[in-house]
Amino acid sequence: MQIDGHHTLTYVVARYAGVDHDTAEKVAYSAQYVDEATNDSQVHFDNGAMYDRIVSAHKMLDYRNTQKLDNSLVWIPFHFLPGNAGLPSNDNPKGSFINRLICKPDSQVSRDMLKMVAQHWQRPYATQMMGIAMHVYADTFAHQEFAGVIHEVNRVDELDSTSSSLLQKVTDKLVSYGVSESSPLGHGAALSFPDRPYTSWKYKNGLGEVIKRNNKEIFLQAADAMCKAMQCWVKKDSTMNIDNQPGLTQKQRSLIEHALITITDDSGEIRHKEWLKWLKEDKFNLGSVDLNFEIDGEASWKHKARGEGRKVNGDLKYPYSESFLTSDWKYFHDALKTYRLEVIRDVLPSYGICVA
Template identity: 45%
Template sequence: MQKDFHHTVTYVLSRLAGFEHNDSNTIAYSAQYVDDATNSGTVQFKNGAMYSRISSAHGTYDLHHHVNQHENHLVWVPFHFLPGNDGKTSEEATTGKFINKLVCRPDSPVAREMLDMCVRDAYKNYALHRLGITMHVYADTFAHKGFAGKIHEVNKVYDLKLENEDLSYLDEKKSKGLTERFPMGHGAALECPDKPYLRWSYKNALGEIISRDNTEDFMHAVNTLHAELCRYRYELDDSIDVPALLDEDLKQIESNFKTFTDPKGDNRHEMWIESIAKGEFSFGEQELSYVAKGEGSWKYDAIEQKSFFDSFNDRFNYRDSFLDSDWKLFHDALQEHRLTIIHDVLPKYGICVS
């Protein structure tokens, strides 16, 4: 999924689950920032203070990281291609190869346990940031189903066909090239799994024809994400009335999925921003924005970094507000999430990726 879902749809669902604007903004920003937190390492301050953070994504052309299987396990597995354990619970025996455990499955037992762990930490100061990260990973289990977060033939895509969009000659060659030389995640399927309006099909490495209707899959994700956001609020206060999704809101979400058909996720995101600002959902009109890096971003607010890229020689002015900044809390939550998934959740299913 791309920015249109991870940021704006997550915001909409948070509001419809009863979260107020500020909390919904924190959840939604965190959900999208998982795709934009591409820097790792130590942030150094002029007074000698330091903060170490991890990345939850790699740049498109960061080949060094993409070909490192251990790096793939630390980034793509916990944040984008959560292993589905072949749909089995931790008590059920699984058969077949280890790769079958790693393939992403929608709303799998592993995903359910991830959600439970997130709720368990709901009283920490980075709880909403952790919730946003969890919503990103959970949503991706629907879009990334059938693919795994490592370089493997299970990710090969043959005879890619689009029903309601043209596949360019260059994209066709790109898909074939990635299948042959670099079958990582859904790379060989290009951006097909991430476009809410798209109907498409392909043949997998087993020779099976896989047909996908993304709108149907994304609406399934909408209903389950909303239910989990409501559960989160109810776990904190069981006296609240958990709001049901109104038909009018569901219809508007589905309409946006089907009519916002620009191939570029950033452009669809702007359409969602406009839809929210116009008051097309039951919570009314609301201005919303998202800036990943540079002025106006969480990172800038925390350390006043204008550059989009980090340098080893960077030294920043330390302010007491850094400890409570959204950027620092997000990275605290990011580390907690990865540690929980890799060291607490996956080993229960016989999955070792650390």
């Protein structure tokens, strides 16, 4: 998903699940911030304090830059959570190890990931961790059948979509072929098709199978599953019995579906702006909502936490404040580090999956 899915759709679904505005705003900000946390340099303060962080994304400026992008600790836990062929932890999929790594929608692995996150609901970073979990859970739907490693299984041939012009189809196929040949990582060779909520498309994968995708239905399935997960959160059901939750009402589902098929620009940023406009115009029956996502500048979590940095003897230093310790930005990074550690150390090994 892109910013319209991870930020605005997540906000709407959280509200439909019964989450209050302020909390839903933080969940949605955290869900999108997973795609923005691309810097792992230490933060140094003017009093000598330091803070360490990790990355949860790379900006995909060039899918063929394999040295920079081939990072299993980013793609596997945060964007292509392994699906173990949809099997529970005591069952091993047939074939090679790659069959464990292929992402599957609402897999048992993702259910166990959500149960792990539920064990942190009493922690100060709980809201941010739920946002991270919603990003990953949503991507199990959008990124299904791809794996977060460079492997032939991610090859894409005969890419086609009814929403593309003839010229665009030719261009897409050429670019897709180039990525497939050089570095079949994640859904790189499928370009942005998995992340466009309005489109239907098809391709032949690296196993020679023809895959047909209806993104509207996939996004609706993701929204309903996310709603159920957050209903568990609201009801303090730490067992994460998702199947026992009602999910979206028919009216809520219809409102989301209308947005998915009406807001159809190829640019996720433009679609996001339209979703924000719809929220302000109360098209989701939540009351008029003035929602924003600022990655930089004074309104951003980062700036509110650290302030403005300045060079001191050639080193960048930030003014230290006790409020940093309880800032949303620090809580997000605390949650990010905790999430990655426990997914890689506990959740995935229970399925025989070891990554580094």
